[in-house]
Amino acid sequence: MEMESESPLARWLARSSPYVALLAAWIAMSGSLYFSEVAGFIPCTLCWYQRILMYPLALIIAVGILLPDSRLPYFVLPLSILGQGVSTYHYLLQKTQLFGGHTVCQAGVPCTTMWINWFGFVTIPFLALVAFSIITIAALVAYYGDEPAEPEEDEPYRRPWLPVTGIVVLVVGAFLVLAQTQGQEATATPPEPTALPVIQMPPDAPTPAAMAVASSDGAQLYSQACQACHGPDGQGVAGLGPALVSSELVQDGDGEHFVTFVRQGGHVEEEEGATDPAAGPPMPPCGGHPELTDQDLLAIRAFLKAE
Ligand code: HEC
Known part of the structure; x- marks a missing residue:
């Protein structure tokens, strides 16, 4: 802060860094609201902790720029560094x-x-x-930069309302447009049942007998990847996932449609087509476990069929 740097680049960086942080925080907040409110993804507990740390940043940074307050990095860094910690832990998990x-x-x-x-x-x-890392770096640049944030006593200070509100309006507007087009796509998609892509069964696809043997595997995989939303016996959990034991995808056919649906997630196509947006959350692709193979999914299906 006290560093007297002559470099115009350093000065420009220090001056623009709070706006970079503002942009990152507003994109992160709007994006997370888009995921939960438009796409229907359910935020988990760790997601909520990250929201608790990110959302105040969107406002604190805006107020800090408008005042202006040279102590802004002191308010920002505790939140953004903690946020980096939670996100890193969540990602490693x-x-x-x-x-x-x-x-x-x-x-x-x-x-x-x-x-x-x-x-x-x-x-x-x-x-x-x-996003947390961009905000942390921007706050550090502002902290070490030489831009005097407080207005000079003698010269009238003009608050930067335009860039601050501009960033907020642009980001929020962009996500609202995205939400709008997403909603239109959902209603505009033709309702006729689309042909499901044929999946390639592995050459050593398990025979029914082999699948019965594998069903103990299936039970374990199911408890790890599916049980939280579909219940311990596949009977469903209110608000999270429907019953699977009665599902046509489980009971009928040879499992191709089951594997195809579970892989892509989302909503099951109803006979009449369009899904009811109020019907509930979508299913995450592969139950949120992309590492599961087709064989794993068939083992899970065999377990469910036996339930
Ligand atoms: C985060 C919660 C969640 C997890 C985890 C999850 N599902 Fe789902 N699943 C859902 C929801 C929600 C639906 C309803 C989607 C809809 O609207 O059609 C669903 C629907 C399904 C259906 C279609 C049921 C029907 O209506 O015929 C199948 C099959 C299915 N899931 C299998 C699985 C399998 C297999 C796993 C584990 C690999 C799994 N799910 C993990 C939430 C989840």
Whole structure:
């Protein structure tokens, strides 16, 4: 802060860093609300802790810029660094066995559920970690930068309302447009039942007899990946997942449609087509466990069929 740097670049960085942090916080907040309110993903306990740390940042940074207050980094860093910690823990929980079977989510959606898994590594806590890290770095740049944040006594200070409200309006507006198009797509999709893509069964696809043997595996996989939402006996859990033992996907056919649906998640196509948006949450692709193979899913199905 006291550093007297002559570099115009350093000064420019210090001056713009709070806006970078503001942008990151508003994208993170709008994005998380989009995931839960528009896409219907259920936030787990760890997701809520990250929200508790991220949402105040969106407002604190805006107020800190408008005042302006050179102590802004002191308010921002405790939240953003803690947030990095929670996101890192959550991401490791999803992607590694470092914490074994331990999970802080006892009820509701397990924290290991991956609602998204873009490119095989970008999950929601990963996105949160990126946002918290951008905010931390921006706060550090502002802290070490030489920009005097307090207005000079003699010159009139003009609060930067335009860039601050501009960022907020742009980000919120973009997500509202996204939500709108998402809603239109949901209602505009033709209701005729689409042909499910044929999945390639592995050459050594289990015979019914082999599947019966594998069904003990199925029980274990089911308890790890599906039970939280579909109940211990596949009878369903109110508000989380429907009963599976009575599902046509489980009881009828050879399991191809079952595997195809579970892989892609979302909503089961009803006979009449369009799903009722009020019907409940979507299912995360593969139950949030992209590591499950087709064979694993067939074993789970065999277990459910035997229930
Ligand atoms: C985070 C919660 C969650 C998890 C975990 C989960 N599901 Fe689901 N599942 C749902 C929801 C919600 C639906 C209802 C989707 C809809 O609206 O059609 C569903 C629907 C289904 C259906 C269709 C049922 C029907 O209506 O015929 C099958 C089959 C299914 N899940 C299998 C699985 C399997 C197998 C696993 C484990 C690998 C799993 N689910 C894990 C939430 C979950």
